[in-house]
Amino acid sequence: MKLVIVESPKKSESFSRYLGEGYSILATQGHLRDLATSGKGGLGVDIENNFKPNYKLMPKKEKIWDEIRSQAKKADEVLLATDPDREGEAIAWHLADMLRLDVNSTKRLEFHEITRDSIKEAIKDPRIIDMNLVNSQETRRILDRIIGFKLSSLMQKKLRSPSAGRVQTATLKIITDHEKEIMNFVPKEYWEIVVTIEICKEQYHLKLAKVNGKTPEIKDEKAAQDLFNKLGENLTLNEIIKKVRNIPSKPPFKTSTLQQEASNRFHFSTSKTASIAQSLYEGITVGEEHVGLVTYIRTDSTRLSDSYIQRAHSYISENFGSNYIGVVKKEKATLLGQDAHEAIRPTGNHRTPSLVSKYLSYDQIRLYRLIYNRALASLMSDAKEEVSTAFLKNGELEFRLESKKNLFDGHRRLYEEDENDVICTPLMQEGTVFKILKKEKVQKFTTPPARYSEAKVVQLMEEAGIGRPSTYASTIRLLLTRKYIEATKDGLKATEQGIKTATVVAKYFPEFADVCYTAKMESDLDQIQYGKTKHLEMLNSFYAPFEQKVKEAYQIMYKEPEEVTGELCPKCGSPLVNKKSKHGQFVACSNYPTCKYIKKPEKVEPQYTGENCPECGKPLVIRKYGRNKTFVACSGYPTCKFVKNEEHHHHEEHDHELGKCPKCGGNLKIRTYRKSKFIGCSNYPKCDYSTKLKK
Template sequence: MKKKLVIVESPSKSKTIEKYLGSDYAVTSSKGHIRDLSTSGKDGLGVDVENEFEPKYVISKDKKDVVKDLKKAVKDSDFVYLATDPDREGEAISWHLAEVLGLDETLENRIVFNEVTKDAVVDALNHPRKIDTNLVKSQETRRVLDRIIGFKLSKLLQKKIKSKSAGRVQSVALRLIVEKEREIDAFKPEEYWHINAKFLKDEIEFSGELAKYKNKKIEIHNVEEANSIYERLNKEFIVSSVKKTKRNRDSKPPFTTSTLQQAASSQLGFSAKKTMSIAQKLYEGIDLKSETVGLITYMRTDSIRLSDSFVQDADQYIEQVYGKKYVGKRKVSKKKENVQDAHEGIRPTSVERSPESVKEHLSNDEFRLYKLIYSRAV
């Protein structure tokens, strides 16, 4: 009897998911992208610039055996689910798989899940959809831009300054640096001075800044003016205003991809590459003896939204472990412009899996990063 086939991106994720689904399913992986733009044609772009930027795709050399195995697996199955990562890149990989494997692209066979847990995977299988062509076109446009800018600009830079490469991101970053440098060069510094004093009144010491001189607001432009005013000050001073402020410090929102990389760099000394590599393992699944489960939600996100179910679980957990007074009021963040918000912020898949409870199953670096993510979310 033929099985249903589930195709994911990563081999380690396929092993985790296979344990959830039982004997009716087979799970395999594409190991990322299976094809890319050709390097043939004018300028080796793999893009027909004169014909509405039509891309030409070829199967990657190192993926020919993978494609061969996938075609055999498809032939031996009675239905295929495309379960690549839940982002724009993952959507494009699903489309490429459908094209190369001859799948019907009108079928509702695309499934997505934000965390590698049994409940999330089973729920995704109950809610399949069609491949989102808008996301596919978005990724395709970005890839075409990468190729055109990368190939053309890289050749120019190699010729002029012997630089290795440039691309869609580096070229814009360089432009921003140049603009900022020009601002710095154009800046005209203006000298200014302040006069401060320490006072003792009723055995209380406090400091103050000279705000007015001869009942006029003062601006001091150089040391001579400062010394002149200082010499003419008498010993009687009037406190013109006392400002009291009260500050509330809100909890920080859960991590996004960029804030996780920043925190891991400053607190753990991890490079961005190392952070994402460890996060990928935590997302795809860790063997906890009794079960294999993803410990964190998908780590490529710019959203700080948290699911209602996680928030409820976390509130109950905090009250039970720390006491009711520690259950804080959550600050609801307004959705920012240009935030895709397709996923939640990065959080543990279960608040019950505290860092200490899973420590023996993690490497030291995995434990440290998981603890950082868990603490920030909870």
Template sequence: MKKNLVIVESPSKAITIEKYLGKDYKVVSSKGHICDLATSGKGGLGIDIENDFKPTYRVSKEKKDVVKELKSLAAKSDKVILASDPDREGEAIAWHLARELGLSTEDNNRVTFHEITKPVVLEAIQDPHKIDMDLVKSQETRRMLDRIIGFKLSKLLQNKIQSKSAGRVQSVALRLIVEREEEIRKFKSEEYWTIGAEVKKGNSTFHAELTKVDGKKPKLANKEQAEEILAKVQDQPFVVSSITNRKKSKAPKLPFTTSTLQQESSTKLGYGARKTMSIAQKLYEGVDLGGTTTGLITYMRTDSTRLSDLFVQETENYIESEYGSDYKGQAHKKNSENAQDAHEAIRPTSINYTPETVRPYLTNEQFRLYSMIYARTLASLMADAKFNVTSVKFLDNGCEFSASGQVLIFDGYSRVYSKYEKQTDTLLPVLKEGEQMNRVEIKGDQHFTEPPARYTEAKLIKELEEKSIGRPSTYASIIDTLQKRGYVTLDKVSETSKTKYFQPTDQGELTNQKLQEFFKKIINVEYTAEMEKDLDNIADGDEDYIQFLKTFYADFEPLVEKAYQDMPKKELERVGRTCPDCGGELVYRNGRFGKFISCINYPTCKYTENADDSLNELEKEEKICPECGNRMTIKKGRFGPFWACTGYPECKHIEPLKAKAKPEPTGEKCPECGHDLVRRVSRYGKSFVGCSNYPKCRYIQKAPKAKKEEEASETSTPTEQTTQES
């Protein structure tokens, strides 16, 4: 008996959805994109620019078996339903699947799931629609832009200055980081002073700050000016001149978008953007809740703060039942100008899935992220927090001092969100107008203006979103790319600091300098933001994508030609030795995994060696490959140096540089499955305690508080993003 075939992106999602749909459906995964632009044709672009930018697609090498299996299943099925993710990338995947499987784009064979729950999946499967070709054109245009800019600029920079790559959004993000560093270098610190009073009444002590002198805001640039004011107020009456009482409300924050989730996860949980999206993906695709698999959050790639009417009603009833009618607020929606609003905000699929009820089924990282998403969504529909605020002014010989205090009188949304917001009451004693304060200590404090802070990951993401650069779904891969290319580092500025900041490397600054010198018209914030609007217009069917590409290319290609002509080539740094194979000079080059030494006559001579002297000493051991007998050499890879056979690619034998340490038993048992706990070393050299039953049990023992976040980050394994910039 034939079945209906449903194709989704993720294998874990396929398992969950097949359980919902029952025996008449078979659900399989495409494992993300199956096609990409070919690397053939003029310039290896896979785009026929002279023929209206006609793209050529090829099934990815690693996906050929997947596509073969999908074709076989499709031929045996009554109907094929394309259920890739509900965004532009997902729409493009559905279109590529339709092309490869011989499906018509005029048929209603496309469904989207905004959350992986049984009612939503069953409802969606009954309402299929056509593939949205406007969304496909928008994604295709973005991909071609990234290919043209990425390939052409990368090839140029590799040839001229040995930089590894450039990209439409990547290079603008690099520009922001470099410009901030330049601001810091140019900044000149200036001295200024403030004058404050410590006032005591009874057992209460509070602070008042000098705000006016003879009715004007004071400007105290040095110690002499501060001492002049202090001389006026010392031993003078400190009198209460006015007291103002008012009520203040504080509204809850809006539900999470992709960007705000990444920012808050970074600052509150210590998770990077890629790690956050990896955890969120698992929560979206489905978690086994004791025999029933269900998605716990809605789709996590969204720029909308909208919540569905059904969810709002369900949550309002929950708030009234759990906290009382006084705690009911209202749904707020404030999307950015550039928001697509294709999906809801990131929210729990049901308000009844409280963090406490699902905790037994989640890893620690999943629980922490889900708890924050749940609390943020619930709080967004609760009433404002209310405060009594008191402002007091004091006069002392023509000098006005101000103090303020506030008291929480109704907790409102903070009842559930106080864990993620710092809120403390500032109390003032009971005061009366005309009252003279006798116990007052007044002093001046010296300060110096500080330069703007470097970007943290959260601040950079916020800046990219506010300036409409790229899409939030791509921020994680952009940040990763900048670090992998060696353009920036993300480090703590001191041993005592817990926060990591971006700093450009010398190569990053050189790359930005050359891009700004020759491509300032293209690689800038305004142009990139305007391009996002054009892509949105294409998605809405309001702009012709071929004409858009023609206009872009007419601006871009002359800049490339001029750069090839005028950009000077960076001289390779000489090592001071000759190549043992051909006698040419040895030079330093930058490779995918860092600096290395090679022959200046490359590619005619392919001799290489490590730039690290300690590795060269180790290589003198003349290690022999146990499989083919060839000499082994030390290569650098993604996770550091390793031994590799020189007979590659015929022999692919490799060995770790050092023997992998065996897990060391701790004598304790895993609280989740009962197996032994062992001490391991992560691929980054960090020590941690985990379950010996890994990967079936992924329990990791909490580190001491000071190291907790760092080690949690080091032991995660993020999944690959489906959207990457060239």
């Protein structure tokens, strides 16, 4: 028996179906070990002993590890089939280390899609663990632990901010700088001259484009009125210029562009897109087949494999015609692109969105259709359209009307992008005079820049070289959790605490707020992965200057005073202050830790209804449950459990009876509570008998 170890239970299900008898499949469910929080500074790293890490089994992973260890002892061979990325390589190495397997001979399966052929090929052609990739991940983890623990501790003590870090702080700085730009924006007045004319029984609204061949700047009403007075009653068609333009298809998705497009089209958060894409990658049961529908989802490449290109070209020719086959786009090389994986694409063109839609959820099919169509359309021919620009004049005033006519749909036949509606070119002749039906001068004001969406932040992170495809969504999620930013209907808004944190870090640790520094650090870490730099060289060069800066910051950084309540501590007489914890706000002594007094929250007076309980005579009160829900019950609870108006509990009673209650003799009925059905007594709340409803 051979033991194959994967990362997720979903993958283990797929592997079991593909490999059959002779193989046992287990899942680690992510990392098994992480740096301990013991040792000097709680870093889990022995700085003085060449940054030797101290790994510890993660909480709640004991049962998983016991099962893996037990099965490994019985197995003839252990095959490591974790994800084909940096974290997956690290998990594979940790497994080899914990199971005492030889890293130079233990088989490491690499696959980029979860299909029968891909897994069989990985079994046939295994490799060994890439220690350069492992060292790169370990160096990242050690750096993040050192920066995170030391910088976060400083921020907590001086600023009461929960954390700071290598990637999150640089990303936060991007958002807070933009927020300051919005806050400091001063609207400026400007005016537009707009006319309405009729062409081919269609009304068009045209804005003034040129005055004596120059673009006008109409800053006030007087300037607008002067131009308005020059406008006559007609416009004359002076010239029509027609151009044919080709619109090439966009490349297939990589992680960042998929998150951006899903946000723009479906308003998905980056985390939601990542979660749905992961489910499509790990495998879906389609008919009698369990298969991964898309390739690996954490990639910074738009490259497609030769085999997929050949299959796609055949599919395009058969379904659309040979004139729809386009050229294969060459990916532009970037300094930070790793090109370790293909673009995100469907694993099979025969699994069309319409074919698999009945096996997927609503959101899954939307994302799969997006991935499928984008990958296929990237290999289709250019769309062609004729763009006509009409120049209409009245004296020195010039207005323009642009229209488009589709000549060849090309890739748009499959992947229609969000562009302006294509309208037919109006049938007009030069010299034609059009009567102005309406003319007006409109006052307007410039508006502040729009807040960044999650998709825009991902784009900026990628452009700046901050983080990697696997960290985009988690970084934004962390900033939201820390309450440094908040999601509003207008986009991501930096909070006061977020702006304060980014400003202070930029002042005392400018390198961590500098996207160029963070990008260089990412690039240096990549050099370890390529075997061009030793990981100890990077750690040594980073640690000493950073440690010195932290020590200096503790001495010179201003500590933000806590908010005083105006009361004195009953134990030591020190002022009481408002404090925050992960559980919320509370009042405590400012002399902590010498004095550990915490003020108990004042009891909220019950809200009486003015009625008495029909069972015990005590007053009825309004109670709360959930976030904003209330019900009326007896104030004598738990002695008296009377509840008035059971609809407050959202109980739904069905008509048909199911016999007698064994507790009180009442009628048993099917009831619904919070979308779950059960059998309950009709005399509730006097009788609380209930039992499960058998399916």
